[in-house]
Amino acid sequence: MTKAHVNKLDDQNLSALLDGEEFLTDQEIAAKESATLGRYALIGDVMRAESENDFVLDISDSVAKALESEPVYADFSQKQDTESTAVASDNVIAFNWRKPLAQLAIAASVAMFAIVGVQTLPQDDNSPMNEIPMLQSTPLTGVASPVSYSSEPALENAEKGFRELQQQRIGALVLEHQRQARVAYSLEKAQTKAQAEEEKK
Amino acid sequence: MKFITLILSLALMAPAYSSDEKSAKELLLNMAEAVHNRNFDASFVVVKGKSMEPYRWLHAKQGETELEHLSLLNGAGLEIIRIDNQVTYFEPQSAPYSIATDSIAGPIPEVLFKNIERLNQEYDFVLGGKGRIAGRPAQLVRIESKDEYKFNYWLWIDAESSLILKSAYVNHNGDMLEQLQLTHISVTEEPAPLLLEMLNKEFPTPLPSDAIAKNTDNLASNNWQIGWLPDGFSLLKSDRHKLDLNNELTDYYLYSDGFVEVSVFVQRPLPGRRPSGALSSGATTIYVHNAGSFDVSVVGNIPAATAKTIAESVARPL
Numbered sequence: 001m002t003k004a005h006v007n008k009l010d011d012q013n014l015s016a017l018l019d020g021e022e023f024l025t026d027q028e029i030a031a032k033e034s035a036t037l038g039r040y041a042l043i044g045d046v047m048r049a050e051s052e053n054d055f056v057l058d059i060s061d062s063v064a065k066a067l068e069s070e071p072v073y074a075d076f077s078q079k080q081d082t083e084s085t086a087v088a089s090d091n092v093i094a095f096n097w098r099k100p101l102a103q104l105a106i107a108a109s110v111a112m113f114a115i116v117g118v119q120t121l122p123q124d125d126n127s128p129m130n131e132i133p134m135l136q137s138t139p140l141t142g143v144a145s146p147v148s149y150s151s152e153p154a155l156e157n158a159e160k161g162f163r164e165l166q167q168q169r170i171g172a173l174v175l176e177h178q179r180q181a182r183v184a185y186s187l188e189k190a191q192t193k194a195q196a197e198e199e200k201k
Numbered sequence: 202m203k204f205i206t207l208i209l210s211l212a213l214m215a216p217a218y219s220s221d222e223k224s225a226k227e228l229l230l231n232m233a234e235a236v237h238n239r240n241f242d243a244s245f246v247v248v249k250g251k252s253m254e255p256y257r258w259l260h261a262k263q264g265e266t267e268l269e270h271l272s273l274l275n276g277a278g279l280e281i282i283r284i285d286n287q288v289t290y291f292e293p294q295s296a297p298y299s300i301a302t303d304s305i306a307g308p309i310p311e312v313l314f315k316n317i318e319r320l321n322q323e324y325d326f327v328l329g330g331k332g333r334i335a336g337r338p339a340q341l342v343r344i345e346s347k348d349e350y351k352f353n354y355w356l357w358i359d360a361e362s363s364l365i366l367k368s369a370y371v372n373h374n375g376d377m378l379e380q381l382q383l384t385h386i387s388v389t390e391e392p393a394p395l396l397l398e399m400l401n402k403e404f405p406t407p408l409p410s411d412a413i414a415k416n417t418d419n420l421a422s423n424n425w426q427i428g429w430l431p432d433g434f435s436l437l438k439s440d441r442h443k444l445d446l447n448n449e450l451t452d453y454y455l456y457s458d459g460f461v462e463v464s465v466f467v468q469r470p471l472p473g474r475r476p477s478g479a480l481s482s483g484a485t486t487i488y489v490h491n492a493g494s495f496d497v498s499v500v501g502n503i504p505a506a507t508a509k510t511i512a513e514s515v516a517r518p519l
Contacts, residue, residue: 162473169471170480170487170498172446177464177500179445180438180455182290184462185311186302187437187455 015040225326225342226317228358233314235363238262242393243364243386247308249379249483256308261392268396271307281305282399289404295445299407308381309368310354312459319459323347323433332357334366335383344460349373350431350507351461352484362388370484370502379483379502424452425467428514431507433458463501463508467515470496477512479505488512 240261247254259270269283277293288306289299304311312320329341339357346353355377357367364386369377424441434456441452454465475496480487488508490497497515499508 159473162471162475165471165473166475166489168447169444169449169468170489172444172449173464173466173498173500174485174487175446176444176451176453176466177462180453180464181462182288182306183300183302184437184455184457185304185306185315186300188457188459189302191435191437 019044225328228328228340228342228363229313229317229326229356231363232356232358232365233317236260236314236365237267239362239364239388240390240392241362241364241386241388243383245381245383247379247381247483249485250481252482254308258307259393259396261396263392263397263400266400268392268399269305270396270399271305281307282404284399284404287404287407297405299405301407309365310460313356313365320344323351323458324460329355331360334359335386337361337366339366348431349504351458351503352378354460359386362386364388372504378481379485423518425454426516426518427454427465427511428516429510430456430463430514431458431503434463437462461502463499463503463511465511465515466496466498466500468496468498470494479508481505490515 241259243258245256245258247256253275255274257270257272257274259268261268267283267285269281271281273279279293280291282289282291283303283305286301286303287299288302288304289297291297304314317326323346325345325347327343327345329343332339332341334357338360340360342356342358344354344356353371353373355369355371356365358364359366365383366386367380367382369380371377435458437455437457439452439454441450443450449468452467454467456463456465470491470493475489475491477490478488480489484502486499486501486503486505486508488499488505488511490499490509490512492513492515497512499512501508
């Protein structure tokens with residue numbers, strides 16, 4: 001047995017003693033340095049959170065020292081550089097000039113007008129708004145189709161088909177309105193110009 | 202003495218009233234000028250009921266050339282680019298095309314950037330209160346319809362830059378149906394580099410606007426009688442064409458009162474039970490009317506009651 005091994009074994013005894021796993025014998029205590037005993041006692045107290053003197057680890061000095069010797073990864077004093085990186089990650093740049101918006105589904109504005117059913121509003125007062133039945137609309141995405149309990153599946157399917165046709169039509173109408181409205185202003189200007197010319201004659 | 206005071210107070214009040222009216226209009230004219238002359242980069246959202254659309258809006262004036270870019274940032278998207286008198290639309294599922302016009306038909310009515318004097322007959326311009334919008338002091342200007350057949354439009358204008366900060370379609374109960382709100386704006390001295398890049402790109406050549414107006418090949422104005430429209434609306438075009446999305450044939454009529462557009466479609470009836478009814482998304486109303494042997498649909502930023510009356514007034518010519 002080497003000396004180091006003996007010491008280690010003794011330490012194990014001491015640790016076991018402090019944890020109350022072994023009984024105290026005079027010989028073992030006398031053989032130990034008091035510093036080791038004190039250190040072990042402190043560890044035990046801290047682990048059981050019994051220590052009255054708060055155990056504070058002050059590493060701020062060493063961190064500060066370490067930071068001083070760190071290399072510079074980002075220099076915020078060079079404003080020009082950071083601005084150019086901000087622009088490069090801008091969401092608008094994503095627009096591809098040569099092949100924009102290809103291969104994407106129908107515009108969201110069209111999908112918005114899908115009809116799921118017809119509901120007549122209660123007519124409890126006389127305002128004209130309340131006499132108008134509202135077709136209920138929901139987005140196309142994420143609509144759970146209910147299980148059909150109809151005893152006539154053929155009729156149910158036909159009804160569904162008609163509804164789809166109407167949905168398609170309304171989507172097409174809204175898109176067409178949006179597109180036609182784009183020429184409205186120039187048409188109107190051309191019209192008023194023509195009128196003005198006629199009045200001159 | 203009392204008489205003199207009365208005259209004096211009248212004399213003092215009269216200009217106060219007229220300057221009120223004038224300054225609401227002046228603010229709008231200032232806004233139009235600011236939108237055409239400043240370099241800015243803005244983001245805004247359009248809230249329609251439960252849905253929301255975010256946009257980015259850039260504008261620059263490079264010498265005498267105006268550059269503008271409006272892009273819808275969600276979904277399939279939409280890109281609109283204007284270089285002076287040419288507006289190009291990039292849309293999903295169709296080839297880009299250009300129109301010869303000097304304003305973008307986006308979520309903000311075009312006339313607001315133009316000559317608002319032509320709205321005098323149908324709308325009143327009223328100065329509202331002051332408030333804080335998008336972090337800036339703002340002045341409310343209300344464009345109020347003189348009858349109940351159209352919506353009102355409210356605008357909040359930046360007190361410093363005169364740029365638009367918020368706007369809303371408001372019904373006659375005072376409910377905001379569709380709101381547009383700027384979330385960010387930066388006004389710069391220099392034009393954005395992204396816009397200058399546009400000058401080097403090639404865009405489709407637009408049809409001259411006269412050609413669109415004079416295109417009478419498929420004139421449909423005699424096919425149907427549209428019995429009623431609110432005062433101030435006039436027919437801009439009518440034709441028979443196929444719809445892009447479902448290839449259905451339609452007789453088409455486009456009306457405008459200078460502020461909002463209304464489309465009237467007359468189509469072959471759909472099979473099955475076809476209930477008449479309205480659909481709405483924000484300020485946009487779609488009224489589908491089953492007239493027995495034909496279907497009439499009315500689309501536009503108008504109240505459902507107005508759309509219903511228009512749709513029901515459509516009849517076969519005598």
